[in-house]
Amino acid sequence: MRTFVHCSFAVAAFLAATEALAAVPSNLEGRITVDGSSTVYPITEAVAEEFGKSARNVKVTVGISGTGGGFKKFCGNETDISNASRPIKSSEMDACAQNGVEYIELPVAYDALTVVVNPKNSWARTLTVSELKALWSPEAQGTITRWNQIRPSFPDQPIALFGAGVDSGTFDYFTEAIVGKSQSSRGDFTSSEDDNVLVQGVSGNQYALGFFGLAYYSENADKLAAVAIDDGNDANGKGAVLPGAETVRNGTYQPLSRPIFIYVRKSSLGRPEVQEFVKFYLDQATTLAREVGYVELVPEVVSLAKSRLSSQTVGTVFHGKGHAVGQSLTELYAKRSS
Amino acid sequence: MSLVVEKRPLLSRKWAEQLFYGAAVLALVVALMVLVTLLLDIFIDGSSRLGWDFLTGYPSRFPEKAGVLPALTGSFCLILLTALFAFPIGIAAAIYLEEYAPQNRLTRIIELNIANLAGVPSIIYGLLGLQLFIRFFGFGRSLLAGAMTMALLILPVIIITARESLRTVPRSLREASIALGATKWQTIRHHVVPVAFPGILTGCILATSRAIGETAPLITIGALTYVAFLPDSIFSPFTALPIQSFNWISRPQTAFHANAAAAITVLLVVLLAMNAFAIWLRGRLEKKYKLSRL
Numbered sequence: 001m002r003t004f005v006h007c008s009f010a011v012a013a014f015l016a017a018t019e020a021l022a023a024v025p026s027n028l029e030g031r032i033t034v035d036g037s038s039t040v041y042p043i044t045e046a047v048a049e050e051f052g053k054s055a056r057n058v059k060v061t062v063g064i065s066g067t068g069g070g071f072k073k074f075c076g077n078e079t080d081i082s083n084a085s086r087p088i089k090s091s092e093m094d095a096c097a098q099n100g101v102e103y104i105e106l107p108v109a110y111d112a113l114t115v116v117v118n119p120k121n122s123w124a125r126t127l128t129v130s131e132l133k134a135l136w137s138p139e140a141q142g143t144i145t146r147w148n149q150i151r152p153s154f155p156d157q158p159i160a161l162f163g164a165g166v167d168s169g170t171f172d173y174f175t176e177a178i179v180g181k182s183q184s185s186r187g188d189f190t191s192s193e194d195d196n197v198l199v200q201g202v203s204g205n206q207y208a209l210g211f212f213g214l215a216y217y218s219e220n221a222d223k224l225a226a227v228a229i230d231d232g233n234d235a236n237g238k239g240a241v242l243p244g245a246e247t248v249r250n251g252t253y254q255p256l257s258r259p260i261f262i263y264v265r266k267s268s269l270g271r272p273e274v275q276e277f278v279k280f281y282l283d284q285a286t287t288l289a290r291e292v293g294y295v296e297l298v299p300e301v302v303s304l305a306k307s308r309l310s311s312q313t314v315g316t317v318f319h320g321k322g323h324a325v326g327q328s329l330t331e332l333y334a335k336r337s338s
Numbered sequence: 339m340s341l342v343v344e345k346r347p348l349l350s351r352k353w354a355e356q357l358f359y360g361a362a363v364l365a366l367v368v369a370l371m372v373l374v375t376l377l378l379d380i381f382i383d384g385s386s387r388l389g390w391d392f393l394t395g396y397p398s399r400f401p402e403k404a405g406v407l408p409a410l411t412g413s414f415c416l417i418l419l420t421a422l423f424a425f426p427i428g429i430a431a432a433i434y435l436e437e438y439a440p441q442n443r444l445t446r447i448i449e450l451n452i453a454n455l456a457g458v459p460s461i462i463y464g465l466l467g468l469q470l471f472i473r474f475f476g477f478g479r480s481l482l483a484g485a486m487t488m489a490l491l492i493l494p495v496i497i498i499t500a501r502e503s504l505r506t507v508p509r510s511l512r513e514a515s516i517a518l519g520a521t522k523w524q525t526i527r528h529h530v531v532p533v534a535f536p537g538i539l540t541g542c543i544l545a546t547s548r549a550i551g552e553t554a555p556l557i558t559i560g561a562l563t564y565v566a567f568l569p570d571s572i573f574s575p576f577t578a579l580p581i582q583s584f585n586w587i588s589r590p591q592t593a594f595h596a597n598a599a600a601a602i603t604v605l606l607v608v609l610l611a612m613n614a615f616a617i618w619l620r621g622r623l624e625k626k627y628k629l630s631r632l
Binding site: 034035041042045046049052061063064073194196213215216218219220291 | 397398399479560561562563564565566567575585587588589590591592595
């Protein structure tokens with residue numbers, strides 16, 4: 001029994017390898033707690049990894065509680081930074097206000113929700129937003145079940161639908177952008193919090209259609225085919241547009257490209273380690289976002305975000321009303337800063 | 339005893355015998371095949387990543403650089419702390435219920451509740467831990483809070499198995515001890531518990547094995563995913579092996595899936611080592627307190 005009692009924390013301390021890298025003042029110390037969305041996690045992880053190479057005495061921890069769970073902790077004064085795949089909701093703004101938590105909203109990258117079909121599907125390589133809306137709206141449940149109901153030229157075959165888990169920010173955004181109302185969707189589709197399950201589902205069924213983040217499509221481009229989306233608005237790209245870094249950055253892949261954010265607690269910025277970390281985050285986010293499969297922000301938005309940080313502008317530009325689908329970040333943040 | 343008169347001819351009964359034997363062997367083969375396939379599959383997927391660098395590495399966005407050191411250390415410390423809290427309380431509770439508690443309605447209600455608690459889904463314990471240890475006691479999202487939650491989770495199993503072991507100690511042993519003038523405490527301390535101990539220990543280790551693989555309560559109480567340092571106190575934030583594999587398996591890059599398989603292999607090896615240790619310890623103790631001593 002006695003052997004159990006010793007918890008030797010030093011077990012592997014001697015193994016800790018050392019590796020130096022400059023850029024951030026190396027005399028920083030302290031703890032930075034980050035929590036929230038699993039979509040934003042890979043970027044924050046990459047930033048924390050790079051930051052840790054120079055500021056080795058700063059202990060950064062990142063959790064995955066989902067965007068909603070993250071805000072719960074953030075507004076309860078438990079974390080310094082919250083990862084969010086959607087803007088803060090009005091109920092969360094109230095919770096933060098109640099606890100006196102002021103925050104700075106910083107966009108860090110774009111994600112492109114990608115509608116995918118099986119590579120053997122030769123017919124549905126372009127779809128319009130209204131076709132997708134007809135397919136995914138709550139009324140479609142049980143009635144629109146065959147491909148030729150979407151467009152008469154499509155084959156008379158049953159359609160198998162795969163979509164993000166209903167608690168995810170991805171689902172919130174897709175329903176808001178396509179159906180018009182967040183969380184409003186048909187219920188008879190295979191949903192999973194694990195996007196790899198959706199990848200398998202679509203790649204294994206010729207008549208399947210699904211949606212998830214761009215990174216999951218690009219990693220599996222040999223097993224899936226992306227659908228080009230036509231939003232019927234020629235002002236942002238004529239006809240159907242395929243998702244990709246270019247089309248997201250120039251604003252033509254609409255309405256399915258979405259920004260992802262970090263929210264920083266204003267009072268935490270008084271601590272030099274947090275201040276340096278967030279600065280480093282905005283500096284590195286463009287490079288690191290691309291590395292982990294996201295689309296980097298355009299330079300104007302990065303500089304707007306940086307000035308937002310340096311002036312410590314609190315609050316959100318979305319007014320707790322969802323994503324402002326179709327509005328460019330440059331407009332949104334420039335308006336607020338002027 | 340009633341006597342069953344078999345009217346069928348001998349040959350057909352022999353056939354039935356053979357058939358049942360075949361079915362039983364087949365069932366065993368199927369069960370083992372599934373297990374072996376699963377283990378082999380995981381091992382093959384993860385074998386490319388298994389190595390010293392993987393065991394001593396920190397999390398990274400590059401799958402080939404990422405390692406499990408913080409998760410492995412976290413799991414290790416979590417389990418030791420869990421054992422530290424759960425074993426004494428669980429065994430003491432079992433001794434009370436088996437040796438001291440009066441047989442009345444209250445005791446029966448307590449027993450029934452413990453049996454029910456053993457079947458409660460682990461995520462409920464996570465919610466309890468979140469409210470009690472993190473919010474109320476203010477332990478934060480620390481090793482301490484995690485270990486206490488895990489201890490709650492495995493307590494019912496420990497109590498039940500410990501009681502079963504205590505019950506197998508012959509009544510005559512207790513009577514003999516008391517007849518020789520020993521007090522109840524002396525009887526329990528020197529005779530009952532040592533004889534029951536190998537069984538108690540097995541129950542404890544099996545319960546701990548369950549805890550080491552649990553993910554749901556840890557996620558609920560907010561164990562972290564990215565931790566690039568080792569815990570330095572019981573109030574330190576931590577991550578654990580199941581959480582690390584869970585994160586890797588849900589990443590888009592297939593190279594991370596290999597990492598997840600490798601992390602699961604590490605977890606399985608830790609589990610096997612714990613069980614092997616338990617069996618060895620039980621063997622030793624059984625020899626020491628053989629019932630032939632009676």
